[in-house]
Amino acid sequence: MIHLSRRQFAASSLVPLGAALLPAAPAHAQETAPEASHHGSGDSFRDGLSDVLDLHGLPEAAEPPGDNPLNVFADLGAWHAYGLPSAADHAYLGGFSGPLYVAEEYPWYLSRAFSRFGLVDERSARAVDLSGDRAPRLEARPGLLTQSYVTDGLCVTVELRYATNRSALVRATVQNRGNSVRELRAHWTGSLLRHTSEPVRSAPRLQATDDGVAVRFAEVRSFKDFLTTAQTRFEVAHAGSVRTTVHGDEYRTTAHRPTRLAPGATATFTWTESYTFTDAERRTDHAAVREALAHPDRVADRADRRWQRYLTRSFDGVAPDRCRTAAKAVQTLVTNWRSPAGALRKDGITPSLTNTSFAGGFWAWDSWKEAAATAIFDPQLAVSTIESMFDHQIQADSPDRPQDAGMVPDALFYNDIRQGGLNWNERNSKPPLAAWAVWQVYERGGGRAFLHRMYPKLRSYHAWWYRDRDHDHNGLAEYGATVDPANDSTAQRRLAAAWESGMDNAPRFDDTQVRTNTDRAGRTIGYSLAQQSVDLNCFLYAEKRFLARMATELGWPDEAKDLNHEADALRDRIRAHTYDPATGYFYDCEPDGSGPLTAAGKGIEGAVPLWTGVASAREAAGARAALTDPAQFGTFMPLPTVARNNPKFDPTGYWRGLVWLDQAYFAIRGLSDYGYDRDARAIGEQLLQHADGLLGDGPIHENYHPLTGAGKNSANFSWSAAVVLEMLRKHPSAAPLPRLRDGGQRA
The missing domain is CATH 1.50.10.10 (Glycosyltransferase)
Known part of the structure; x- marks a missing residue:
């Protein structure tokens, strides 16, 4: 039989859970007095859990391979994710790799490392070289990415957590470990990683903003690989007063004023990185971003408590030497x-x-x-x-498939088939484990x-199997396919039926036939394989x-x-x-x-x-x-x-x-x-x-x-x-x- 796995098929041929938004507060326009480094509710619950998954590495191209060799971290349901540079990636230290963002249905890289934090000594005009630390700590810990450098008489730590389902919160903490006063100016640099061909190549463009930098997107509706609108936006917003210059695909954001650090003193620089699909999402998220920038400790505390709860519950009954795998x-x-x-x-x-x-x-x-x-x-x-999934359970008044009332579709995506989506799939369901x-x-x-x-939704789904997938009404059901424009041949119906089993190309389906199922009036309501699984x-x-x-x-x-x-x-x-x-x-x-x-x-x-x-x-x-x-x-x-x-x-x-x-x-x-x-x-x-x-x-x-x-x-x-x-x-x-x-x- 024809084999096409679900990784290849086209179906047609904002408030995060566990993290309610903080109450709105006025925007924090600038860095004020240096604040102490955050330790939250205590980080001891992460002890022994560094790098349970290797997140080190930088993308080579805007379009990742089908099976991306780089691992990433996201949280709270965000649609953008990050990794870590390796110690050898000198030009990208101080930044987190990516982000990887989902262009509605497909993952792409925006940059190798979009926001790279750096410092310049105002007195010598010399950049602080993070690569001067030959053994930096670049770690992924549950719910947290961290970088720590000891160089040039300074300890620099950069942490990334998620604040909302659209925004990551990043903080850089700088401590003066020397014996003299330091005057340092913070800056952030980055560049776009462009695709090699149009229209995707020209879709993103940099734009300076009052509080940082943004990437705006052109509308591209390539349903097979890249989907953006004029409202799609990636934005970096800083708590401190900054100015940004853009030159082509590169930008530089600089703090308006230098930071003066006495020996032993610490300063913290805070910013958010947000990815949104619509103007409405961006407006909703902006209120949370302002509050997160004003009170980053609250965000960090809340995230740490949530992850501590996740791990405590997940480790129950797990042998100590297997907790890293559970994490x-x-x-x-x-x-x-x-x-x-x-x-x-x-x-x-x-x-x-x-x-x-x-x-x-x-x-x-x-x-x-x-x-x-x-x-x-x-x-x-x-x-x-x-x-x-049950949000899209087929209803009896469906204009397209009332005969499938109760069915849960196979796959749901950002765009349904009525919007032109190629991945949304109603050609079949999936095995009834609901x-x-x-x-x-x-x-x-x-x-x-x-x-x-x-309960009533499950009863309706259960009844659908016997109404639409029991060809001979003997009480034993079959996998099958729906009446659908894409199921327009015996081969396509057999393919959809194999997908419905979840075992796309299993040998048991190699030689099977397809039968037509009808209602009492003789109308076709679906198709069944000629075998009862x-x-x-x-x-x-x-x-x-x-x-x-x-x-x-x-x-x-x-x-x-x-x-x-x-x-x-x-x-x-x-x-x-x-x-x-x-x-x-x-x-x-x-x-x-x-x-x-x-x-x-x-x-x-x-x-x-x-x-x-x-x-x-x-x-x-x-x-x-x-x-x-x-x-x-x-x-x-x-x-x-x-x-x-x-x-x-x-x-x-x-x-x-x-x-x-x-x-x-x-x-x-x-x-x-x-x-x-x-x-x-x-x-x-x-x-x-x-x-x-x-x-x-x-x-x-x-x-x-x-x-x-x-x-x-x-x-x-x-x-x-x-x-x-x-x-x-x-x-x-x-x-x-x-x-x-x-x-x-x-x-």
């Missing part, structure tokens, strides 16, 4: 957090800010997994991550009101159980009883049609009831019946044998998506042999819940130890090579980070369906 997982999720913008109405989490295709949108089943783990440290962000995610978030602090809001129906079984729990919690026992009866029947149906006793494993099955599709070979989807509690004890034992066999799923980096002895196994194939941590985690939790704790622990430890860079300072990858452990495809991948955080905890999230008396027991 990296949290940092990855937070960096990939995007706040409301364009068509995205609520905060959510993108798959990866450092991947061209994944930086600017929310995907459905990514969001479910991300939310479940994010609830460990920020339940309200988790709530928003789920609701950001009810599981809602329950996880609820149990981790999401609140009863959240459960009450979500074991994972899909197990997820639907789990949804029924979770919906039953919700109904019980909300005081609707009759609904809970009906849902549990439905689940019992579905469990028996899945066992009867998808398990093959001869091979001891679960497979997709023929829709005509003729049995499992064993010819496609074993895939990791066959472990889902363990995670959801569908398998009997005997069936689980058969699956366990395959999952632990070195010739099948027990590879060096264990639990590949396709068994090693499958003729279609490809250790570099996207869903044809690579290890995806979410699928591996489902299998591990399933093994544990069926009593195979020793296997589960051993496999989990193999995953953590053999994944390249995972326990060091490397990024968490989208997937891994099963025979070498090398990280593959996107770095800084959110759902992988979510799974890592779960795996590190001694008290991990309970398997979706532990032994219950409501019919969920494993027999």
